[in-house]
Amino acid sequence: MADEVAQAINQAKEAAAEAGFGDPQALGESGRKISLSFDLVGLTDAPEIAQIERALGEIPGVRARIVYHSAMAWITAPEGLVPNQIVEVCARFGVQAVLTDDALRRQSLYRAEDVAPGQVPRRLPRGKHGRRRAEAERRDLERARAAGFFHPDSVWPTPEPGAAREPRGAEKRAGDVLYTARDLITTPRLIVALLLTLPVVALSYIPQAQFPGWQWACALLSIPVVSWCAWPFHRALAGGVRRGAVALDGASSLAILAAFAWSVGTLLFTEAGSLGWRGTPDVFALTAQRFNEAELFFDVACGTTLLLLIGRKLSIQARSSLLDDLAAQRVEPQSQVVLVSHNRATGKPVMEEVSVSEINVGDDILVQPGQRIPVDGVVIGGSGTVRPGVVETVLPTSSGLVPVEVDSPVRAGAINVGQRIKVRVQRTGHRTRIAGVERWISGVNALQNTAVMLSTRSARLLIPAAVSVAVLSFAGWVLGTGNPALAFGTALAVLACVAPAALALSSALALRLGVETAARHGMLLREGAVMRRLQGVDTVIFNRVGALSHSDMTVETVTADVGENPDLVLRVAAALCLESEHTASRAIVHAARQARDHDSGGDIPHWIDVNHAHIDEDGTFHAQIDLPVRDAHGQHSRQVSASLWRPHNLSELSGRLADAAFSGGTPLVVRWNGRDRGVISLHDTVREDAAEAVAQLESMGLETMMLTRDAYPVGRRFARRLGISQVLAGISAGRKPYAVRGVHNRGARVAMVGDSSVSECLKVADVGVLIDAEAQLDKASRSESTGADVVLLRRDVSAIAQLMGLARKVCTVVDRNILFAWAYNAVAVVASVAGLLHPMAATVLMLAASLVIEARSNSVRKYPAA
Known part of the structure; x- marks a missing residue:
């Protein structure tokens, strides 16, 4: 019985071996699996994915999964697999597979000499050893690349020196345009082309310089120019032919090749090949009298190459990208900074050098003179000057520097050029402004x-x-x-x-x-098409609060009706809007608390209970409040209905309350038990440059409007101070989008300017401009959150005029x-x-x-x- 079982087991093993199971060659010597990830360059069609996956599956022990949207391949393979096998399979389909850095780092750590086969590398400790861990990983990665992935037969695929890696998910469609690879336009190519083209042109255009056999010398000198120096243009042409696209320098490449081929053919098959032949070319025009059948165009082939290289080189040097500038100002996570903390036992400050990646929000760091600031924060010690980054939101001095002192904000990427300053960290890493702008761009x-x-x-x-016209011209x-x-x-x-x-x-x-110029000045556009819409704008609507005035408000006056206590009026208003985050609500609550702290006593309660509080569509606060009542039975509390509302016109108030509402700042009326008890006037400071900005917009032919919830007399008085043409007054927050849409429906092309409180208005306008949005940069990057087409990181209104001028x-x-x-x-x-x-x-x-x-x-x- 045992022999039969053993025989059956052996037969099963043989059958499994024939099917590929249990084969050490297929499963690797240890049978363990590894994970690899590849970026797929040139993945054009989704139907190719199934074919590539099937081809990869034919490799023993390999399972492949390709994600078209991200253009990545995820491979599970035996440990002994040479990654070049994956590359070769993908290359059969015209796809270049490039091993990702993460996969390369993992494999280098597995194959390092100090890691036993199958042993998972030990994770290095955190904290102060984080820098050592990062440095060790970087050394391992460099060693892996230099050693060919620790495998003598491995050939690691890397993009060609001039091949720009396509963004993940980018699709190449028939009819796309190919640009010449910028990395291939190198200085050595330009120098070689210059040194070889000059004698060719001189011999071609100066008959006195022509010696016996000069044309053959020109042919020899032209070969490196036409081949190696012009290779970037030929490569783009060949890539276009292979992909069914058009290379922008394809016509020039054809001209170079055609000129050289014609000239070589002329040397071989006409009298131009004789040693005594002399050429007399035209410089500006072609004439039949001087053009003969033995005309050479080596000068055209070399000259076109040289001029193209010069032009592209000048373009590359003159075309600096904002992303490159932002990347240059980014502080590496491994950089060292001085962290200041306090010893709880002794109370003395302790200074410690840590990496930037170890800094947390709330930490205090020292920024030395000449050091780049690695975080967004606020100065809490010292003073000096900083050189701002490429994104300017504060106007620098004539020297390009910005003075800072205690409580001054500083941003990552700026350089401290003054004395040592102490900075409290507010945002780090991807949450800094420079990182947010980089993601936006x-x-x-x-x-x-x-x-x-x-x-x-x-x-x-x-x-x-052009090719068709050239052929027809030749034939004609x-x-x-x-x-x-x-x-x-x-x-x-x-x-x-x-x-x-x-x-x-x-x-x-x-x-x-x-778009980049706007971003450098603190104005972020959603896309280039916004420029066209800004050019067509003829009406600019400002929301009063947030756009024309600072968001912070203060209580200016409290006017109580006859027989009412102004402190009680203020206390009831604060109780109604206690839970609101609106700037007016915060101002009332703050004033009520100050009045309570200075109150020496009296009948006014320090706390008022509020029940069933809600806000209606007009923005009016409603609630049931408990107020003290004194009658024949003594003093007791009684629940009454109360509201806090904003008047829209003069007819809603009378007497001293009407005078108070329309003679001061922004009025809020306090009512309880069915009667208006008092008016609270709020004051907000007008932005310093608001009047000048409005004048600039008016001088550009733009009509300016102000949108406000205040009654018309209050709004008109505010607008007159700034020179604004029209006022849309008495409009509650819920009705403001309808007002903006109404202006648009009358034929105006509207740009709406406001803060996040009027995000719905930004959505219905032709162009929505979110002002002073630095704190909401991450949220503003999602169009569904704010509806803004332009996000201003600046706080000045003059940015609107600059934005309009830039768009034009x-x-x-x-x-x-x-x-x-x-x-x-x-x-x-x-x-x-x-x-x-x-x-x-x-x-x-x-x-x-x-x-x-x-x-x-x-x-x-x-x-x-x-």
């Missing part, structure tokens, strides 16, 4: 607005059209003149003169720089760029077909057109002036 850059799509689509259509000139060299010169000029990059950048670059400037630049790009391409192509442009002159004009558009687009950075 990253989200804006990920959106594709209509203008960018139109410009790139136009550029995509321009290149096939050959049939008309019988001169192939002259015909080829016109076709080459057509390819060299078109500037699709200028057309593609005509709107995209100006919009991006406009950007849109003007965009419109003129588009007009110039189309006009140039049309005129240049016609001139090339007519033989009026030499291919070299056409290349110069193409580069000049692109640089003009870039220079005009960069002009938006100088606006608005400080």
Whole structure:
């Protein structure tokens, strides 16, 4: 019986081995599994996912899961698997698999020499050893990369030096536009092209410099220029052909290759190959008398390459990104700062060096002179000056510095250029302002607005059209003149003169720089399309509280009706609005507490019970309150109905209460037991630059309105101080969105400016501007939360005028760029077909057109002036 069981077991093992189960080759020597994650570059179609997963599943012991949205592959594989097998399988489908840093770090730790097979690396302790842990992980990661993942046969896939990694989830559709990789436009390529192009051009255009065999020397000098130096443009062209897309520099690449091929063919099959041949090319125009069948274009091939490299290099150097500047100001988590704490036993301060990642909210740190501030906080010790970061929300002095003292806020990324200061931490890491702005700008850059799509689509259509015109021009000139060299010169000029990059950048670059310029001045736009809507705005509506005045309010006067106690009026109002977070409610509660603290006694209760409190749609507070009543039976409490409301017009009050309500600040009426008992007037401070900002908007031709809940006399008096044209008064909070929509329905294009209390109004306006929103930056990044198209981190009203001016400037630049790009391409192509442009002159004009558009687009950075 035992023999039969053993035989059955052996047969089962053999069958399992034949099926691939239990194979050490498949499961690895120990049978353990590892997890790998790969970024998939070039994953274009969702149907490919199933095919790739099936192909990966054919590797013994491998299970694959691909997520299309994030373009990532999650692999479970035997421990002995070489990751290059995954890469090779993906490459068969045209997808480049790049091992993520997290997977690389995990595997490097597993394969380190001090970790036994199968032993999980020990987790290093936290606290003061956090820096050592981070440094050890970084060394392991560098060692893993240098050693080829600790495997002699592993070939680790990394993106090519110029290949920009596509964002996760980005889709490549047929008809997309490919830009030349910026990382491939290197200084060595430019230097080599310059050194080799200059003698080629000199020999081609100076007959006295031509020696026997000069044309062959030009051919030899052109080979590295046309091949290696022009490789970025050829690579973009090949990538476009493979992906079914259009490369913006594809026409220039074709011109370079065609010029070189024609010239080589001319050397080999015509008299131009003889040692005594001399060339007399035209410089600006093509003429049949001087063009013969033995015309060389080595100068065009090399000159086009050199000019393209120069132009792209200048563009890269002049085009600094806000994200790059923000990243440069970010403080690394491993950086050291001095943490100040107090010894509870001795009460003495203790200073300790810790990493930035160990700082918590509420900690106190010392910022030395010349040190970059790593957190958002407030100065609690010392004074000096700081150089603000790239996002300015406070106007610096003429030297570009901002003075700070105790209670002054400081932001991460700023540099302390004065004396040592002590900062109390308020926000760290991803909650700092610089991190929030970086996330915002990253989200804006990920959106594709209509203008960018139109410009790139136009550029995509321009290149096939130029190739078609070049072919037709060549055929027409050959049939008309019988001169192939002259015909080829016109076709080459057509390819060299078109500037699709200028057309593609005509709107995209100006919009991006406009959005970044606004962000540098503390104005965050949701997307580039907001610029167009801002340009069309003709009416600006300000919410009075929060936009034109500071949010903090104070009780100015308390006017009681005849026979009423003003302290009791204030005490009842405070009891009604005690739970409210509105600025007016906080001011009343604060005043009531001060009055209570100074009260020396009397019949007024220190505490009033409130029951059944609620707020109606007009913003009126209602409740049942217990008030003391004195009658024949003595003093006792009685429950009465009370309310706190705001008058809308003069007819709602009479007598001294009417005079008090419409002669002071913002009035609130206190009523109980069916009768108005008193009026509380609130005062809020007008923002310092509000009047000047309103005057600037009026001078720009914009109509200004103020939206307020106050009665018309109060609102009109406030608006007259600032020069505001119209007042929408007596409108409760719940009715304000209807008022904004009503202005819009009358044909006005409205920009609504207010704080978070009028978020519904921001949603219904053409453009919603959320002012003084730094504390709500994270919340404001979600459009469903605030409805704001623009988030202002600044507190000054002049930012609205700057925003409107910037939008007009950007849109003007965009419109003129588009007009110039189309006009140039049309005129240049016609001139090339007519033989009026030499291919070299056409290349110069193409580069000049692109640089003009870039220079005009960069002009938006100088606006608005400080």
